[in-house]
Amino acid sequence: MNFLRNYPKRFFWRVYFIGLAVSLILDFVWLRSDVLHYHFPFQHLPEFFAIFGIFGCMLLILIAKGMGCFIVRDEDYYEKNQGDEE
Amino acid sequence: MTGWIHPGIVVFLGGFLIPFIKWRKIKLAYFLLLPVAGMTIVVLTSIGFFGSVPSWPEGLHKWRIPFLQYSLVLGKIDKMSMIFAYIYLIAAFCMNIYGLRVKNDWEHVAAMAYVGSALGAIFAGDFLTLFFFLEAMSWAPVFLLWFRGTKKSMGAGVRYALWHHFSGACILAGIVIHLHKTGSIELVHLPWGWGGEFVGYNLMLLGFIINSATTPFHSWLSDTYSEATPSGSIYMTAYTTKTAIYCLIRTFSGVPLLMWMGAIQAVFALFLAVLENDGRRLCSYHIISQIGYMVAGVGIGTEMAINGAISHALCHIIYNALLYMGAGCVLVVVGTAKFNELGGLYKYMPISFWLYMVGGFSISGFPLFNGFVSKVMTIEAAELIHNAPIYLLLEGATVGTFLHTGLKLPWNMWLQGKDEPPPNIRAKLKDSVVNTPVNMLIGMGILAFLCIFMGVYPKVLYDRLPYAVEFIPFTTTRVFSIMQMFIFTFMGFWLLRKLVLGYPTYTLDTDWPFRMAGRQLIQFCEEPLMAFANFVDEKVMNLVHSLIWFSRNPVFALHIKKEEAKLKMKRFIISPERAEKHKQVLEEKRRRYPGELPKLTLGASLVLILLVFSLYLILYLLIK
Numbered sequence: 001m002n003f004l005r006n007y008p009k010r011f012f013w014r015v016y017f018i019g020l021a022v023s024l025i026l027d028f029v030w031l032r033s034d035v036l037h038y039h040f041p042f043q044h045l046p047e048f049f050a051i052f053g054i055f056g057c058m059l060l061i062l063i064a065k066g067m068g069c070f071i072v073r074d075e076d077y078y079e080k081n082q083g084d085e086e
Numbered sequence: 087m088t089g090w091i092h093p094g095i096v097v098f099l100g101g102f103l104i105p106f107i108k109w110r111k112i113k114l115a116y117f118l119l120l121p122v123a124g125m126t127i128v129v130l131t132s133i134g135f136f137g138s139v140p141s142w143p144e145g146l147h148k149w150r151i152p153f154l155q156y157s158l159v160l161g162k163i164d165k166m167s168m169i170f171a172y173i174y175l176i177a178a179f180c181m182n183i184y185g186l187r188v189k190n191d192w193e194h195v196a197a198m199a200y201v202g203s204a205l206g207a208i209f210a211g212d213f214l215t216l217f218f219f220l221e222a223m224s225w226a227p228v229f230l231l232w233f234r235g236t237k238k239s240m241g242a243g244v245r246y247a248l249w250h251h252f253s254g255a256c257i258l259a260g261i262v263i264h265l266h267k268t269g270s271i272e273l274v275h276l277p278w279g280w281g282g283e284f285v286g287y288n289l290m291l292l293g294f295i296i297n298s299a300t301t302p303f304h305s306w307l308s309d310t311y312s313e314a315t316p317s318g319s320i321y322m323t324a325y326t327t328k329t330a331i332y333c334l335i336r337t338f339s340g341v342p343l344l345m346w347m348g349a350i351q352a353v354f355a356l357f358l359a360v361l362e363n364d365g366r367r368l369c370s371y372h373i374i375s376q377i378g379y380m381v382a383g384v385g386i387g388t389e390m391a392i393n394g395a396i397s398h399a400l401c402h403i404i405y406n407a408l409l410y411m412g413a414g415c416v417l418v419v420v421g422t423a424k425f426n427e428l429g430g431l432y433k434y435m436p437i438s439f440w441l442y443m444v445g446g447f448s449i450s451g452f453p454l455f456n457g458f459v460s461k462v463m464t465i466e467a468a469e470l471i472h473n474a475p476i477y478l479l480l481e482g483a484t485v486g487t488f489l490h491t492g493l494k495l496p497w498n499m500w501l502q503g504k505d506e507p508p509p510n511i512r513a514k515l516k517d518s519v520v521n522t523p524v525n526m527l528i529g530m531g532i533l534a535f536l537c538i539f540m541g542v543y544p545k546v547l548y549d550r551l552p553y554a555v556e557f558i559p560f561t562t563t564r565v566f567s568i569m570q571m572f573i574f575t576f577m578g579f580w581l582l583r584k585l586v587l588g589y590p591t592y593t594l595d596t597d598w599p600f601r602m603a604g605r606q607l608i609q610f611c612e613e614p615l616m617a618f619a620n621f622v623d624e625k626v627m628n629l630v631h632s633l634i635w636f637s638r639n640p641v642f643a644l645h646i647k648k649e650e651a652k653l654k655m656k657r658f659i660i661s662p663e664r665a666e667k668h669k670q671v672l673e674e675k676r677r678r679y680p681g682e683l684p685k686l687t688l689g690a691s692l693v694l695i696l697l698v699f700s701l702y703l704i705l706y707l708l709i710k
Contacts, residue, residue, distance in 0.1 A: 016576070023570040036563045039469040040477065043567075053571035056485040057578030061585050064360030071594040072361055078592075078601065079238070 024050065090136040090148040092161055093124035093171060094205030094219070097178070101198025105191040114186055117194055121178040124205065128171045131163055139163055142552040147211055156271050159211025165552040166396065170208045170332055172550070173400040174201065176536070177324050177407055184411055184529030185317030193233045197321045200226035204325040208332055212271040213261040216333065220257065220297070223326060224250030230318030231310060242313035245597075249306040250326075253296035260290025276337045291338055298330035299374050300344075300381050301351035305597035308358070308370035316414040319366060323373055323410050324403045331380045331399045340387025348385055349468075349479035352378025356486035358595060363588040365413035365423035365495055369406070372449060372491055375483055376402050382480060383464040386471060389553040394463030397547050401456040401540060405448035408533040409491060412442030415522045415530075416499055420507075420514045425495075425588020427511065429502035434515045438522045439500045444534040446496060448541065450488035451568060456540035458568070459547065459559045466557075484568070485575050492572075493579045494586045502587075639680035646675055 027047050030036050038044055045051075074080065100120045107113040130136065139146050145164030150157050178201045188194065203222035210216035224247065231243035263286025265271055276287050299307040307327070311319050338344065352375050359371035376398070383395030415438050416431065417423040432439055448455040451462070461484065468477040506512060515521050540547050548555040579586070636643045649672050657665050686694070 016573070019569075020573050020577070023566070023573055026566065027570060030562075030566070036566065037561070038563065039472065040474050042474070047570075049567045049570040050574045052481065053485055053574030054578040056482050057489050057575045058582055060356060060482075060486050060489065061360055061578075061582045064357040065585055067357055068361045068593070072591045073594060075363075075590045075592050077594075 090131065090161055090163075091127055092149055092206070092209065093127040093175070094202045094207075094209060095160075096127065096202070097121065097124045097198055097205060098202025098222075101195045101202060104194045104198070113191070117186070117198075118179070118182050120198055121175045121182060121201070125172075125175040125179070128168065128175060132168055139165070139168070142166070145211070153214070156212070156214070158215050159272075160206070160215055161209050162211030162273070163209065165550065166332070166335070167208045169396065169400065169550045169552075170328070171205060173403050174205055174208070174325065177403045177533075178321075180529045180532045181317070181320045181324070181407060182529075183532070184320060184414075184526050186525040187523055188315070188317050190233055193230065193315060193318060196226045196229035196233070197318065200230070200321055200325060204329050207329045210273060212273050213264070214271050216273060217254070217258055217261055220329070220333075221254050223329065224254055227310075227314070227318075227322050227326065230314045230322060233318065234313065234315045236313070239313040239315075242310040245601075246306060246310045249296060249303075253293040255293075256289045256296070257293035260286045260288075260293065262286075263289070273336060275339065278338055278341045278343075287338075291341070294330050294333050294338065295347070298327050298334060298381060299377055300347050301354050301374070301378075302596040304351065304355065304374045304377075305595040305600075307374055308367050308595060309597060311370045311373070311410075312364055312366040316418050320407050320410050320414060323369075323406050327373065327377055328399045328403055331377065331384065331395065334381070334384045335392060335395060339384050339392055341385055343385065345382050345385025345387075345473075345476060348378045348381030348383070349476045350378070351375070351381065352483035353479050353486065354378075356483060356490065358593055359486070359490045360494075360586060361591070361593040363425050363591060365416065365425065365428075365499060366410065368490060368495055369409045369413055372409070372487060373402075373406055375487060376406065376449065378483060379461060379464045379480060382476060383467060386464075386467050386473075386476075388467055388471065390470060390557070391464060391467035393548075393551045393553050393555055393557075394460060394465075394467055396551055397460035398457075398464060400547065401448070401460040401537075404533055404536050404540070405445045405455075405457055408445030408530055408537065409442065409449060411526065411530045411533070412438055412445060413495070413499075415526045418523070418526070419521050420511045422511075423499075424590065425498035426590050427508065428499045428588075430500070430507040431511070431515075432500040434507070434519065434521050435500070436519055437527055438530070439496065441527070441530040441534045442500075443492075443496060444537050446492040448537040450492045450572065451484050452572070453560060453565045453568065454538070454541045456537045456544075456547075459541055459544035462559050462564055462568075463557060481571075485571060488572055488575050489579055489586075493576065497583065498586075498588050635679075639683055641684045642675075642679060642681055646672070646679065649675065 024047060027050070031044065031046060042048060097120050100116075100123070104113060104117055107116055132139065136148070137146055142165045145162045145167070147159050148161030148163060150159055152158075181197070182194075185194070185197065200223060203219045203226065206219035207216055207223060210219055228243045228247045231239045231246060261271070264276070267286070276290065278284060278287055278291065280288075296303045296306075311322050314322055334344065355371045355374035355378065359368050359375070362368040362371060380395040380399050380402070383391040383398065385391075413423050416428065416435070419435065420428070420431070422428065444455065448457040451457045465477065465480050465484075468480055507515070520527075544559055548557065653665065653668055653672060656668070660668075
């Protein structure tokens with residue numbers, strides 16, 4: 001508990017990496033046994049959800065940033081144009 | 087009309103008494119008691135006090151009112167309307183606590199009218215009643231927007247009204263066509279297809295789609311919800327879209343188009359959320375994304391999917407109100423919810439942060455929070471129909487939801503690597519860990535408790551769903567796969583965290599063509615059209631003036647005109663001096679005009695009258 005209070009960030013990262021390692025190992029172990037029940041063949045790929053999570057997240061940000069080149073405007077976009085007309 | 091009292095009418099009409107109560111404490115107590123009164127009626131109804139509720143899909147019909155040759159049913163009570171009523175009233179109670187400090191009584195009135203009409207819509211047993219309450223629902227939020235009083239919110243209110251009256255007109259057109267075809271106004275499941283005979287149904291579907299903020303008609307939601315008053319926006323998040331989902335389930339479940347629209351919407355809204363800088367707008371995009379799950383569930387249309395859509399709509403009301411409250415209390419305390427101006431608030435508002443995070447975990451679908459128990463139903467339904475693209479889109483939306491509400495928003499608002507907020511924000515905060523008003527924390531606390539309670543004990547929700555549920559959400563596969571996904575989503579976020587910082591920008595949405603077209607139309611009306619109108623106006627007025635001038639003394643006027651014409655002709659032959667003299671005489675005549683009126687003899691008058699009559703006769707004969 002003292003460790004958590006004194007170094008919350010370090011504690012968080014330790015827990016995080018332990019969780020990460022455990023999830024990777026469990027995936028390998030459970031895929032070979034009969035624990036996980038999936039509906040689609042691609043879900044049986046090793047570490048599918050890890051790959052889906054990290055690449056899904058990064059792709060989302062990168063594609064959105066790419067879209068942003070076309071659709072991002074100044075904060076007062078609509079008000080500004082209105083001002084010109086009045 | 088025996089026995090049963092309509093909870094929606096109680097809340098709707100009861101709200102109008104609020105401004106007339108003089109004592110503040112009684113007023114607030116009354117304001118809190120309104121949803122409790124509604125809740126009491128709903129609880130009494132469900133235990134069979136007003137007659138036992140038959141099993142789904144049969145319903146109990148109360149409050150039949152004859153109207154023209156039809157019978158309006160204001161109270162159709164079945165399992166689906168009951169579960170919606172429960173959540174609507176519980177949410178309204180928490181929202182009322184959150185909004186207790188609002189000084190403007192009429193804001194309370196608008197909110198209660200809104201909740202009341204939403205209840206009216208879900209108890210409606212026929213299309214006309216449904217339409218009436220949907221229209222009432224489209225007015226109340228306009229006031230919640232206008233009461234904020236900023237120029238932006240005024241404009242947003244008008245846009246909200248425009249969108250919803252357009253959708254209302256579509257729904258009404260659909261109802262009229264349906265009525266003409268079948269002769270019945272009973273609220274039933276409707277056929278759907280492409281082609282001429284389905285025009286009315288497609289119009290009605292369009293109306294519901296706009297109301298439920300389905301892509302590409304979602305932009306009104308993000309545009310307006312973020313402009314409402316901090317507590318008014320909480321009400322708006324819950325009722326309009328969820329009532330539209332309710333209507334879709336009743337009328338258009340199993341339409342494949344909806345399945346695709348919903349799944350695409352769930353992901354599309356997240357792209358726009360990445361670029362968003364305003365906390366409340368970001369949450370608005372998440373409403374849109376979450377509605378995608380419900381619309382997809384309605385579109386899949388199996389029993390599991392419908393149950394999923396209903397339970398997700400209800401859980402969504404709870405956790406999204408919580409999210410909006412979290413962003414709203416930052417807005418109330420420091421006056422802004424923009425990411426580029428915030429950061430490091432954790433030290434001063436830790437309780438709000440953790441309550442918000444409960445909502446964030448719920449919307450992301452963490453196991454043991456209520457989003458999980460409802461979201462996996464829809465995803466499972468997509469798996470069971472073996473539709474991989476729908477499954478991937480919905481699962482991908484889970485990743486994006488966690489990225490934004492679980493990571494981006496709290497990171498930008500509360501944490502962002504700094505221990506202290508920016509100085510201008512810091513100046514508005516007290517040196518205490520509780521900066522948020524207590525009533526707001528209580529409202530959030532109750533909702534957070536519900537999020538966790540429903541997540542840990544989903545039976546309380548599942549038992550009240552229309553279709554019998556044999557569904558266990560916590561299987562190893564689901565819990566494991568979703569946890570692994572979130573762990574790696576966090577890694578993706580951490581690697582690209584610099585990219586999701588807030589920048590003071592505005593992101594265009596699908597309403598851009600509408601707003602631009604509207605602006606062009608107004609510009610066209612104001613400039614070319616007005617110029618043309620002025621031109622026509624001027625010409626007509628000139629004509630009128632000359633007619634008036636002429637009719638003062640037609641004989642003399644004719645004489646002047648004749649002289650004018652003569653002068654013009656003569657100018658070329660006579661000497662300039664004579665022409666000048668002639669002109670002066672003419673000017674003198676003009677000045678004297680109308681002069682002495684000529685006196686007609688009786689005979690001349692008679693001839694004139696006869697002439698007019700004979701002209702009239704000729705005209706009459708010609709036209710005939």
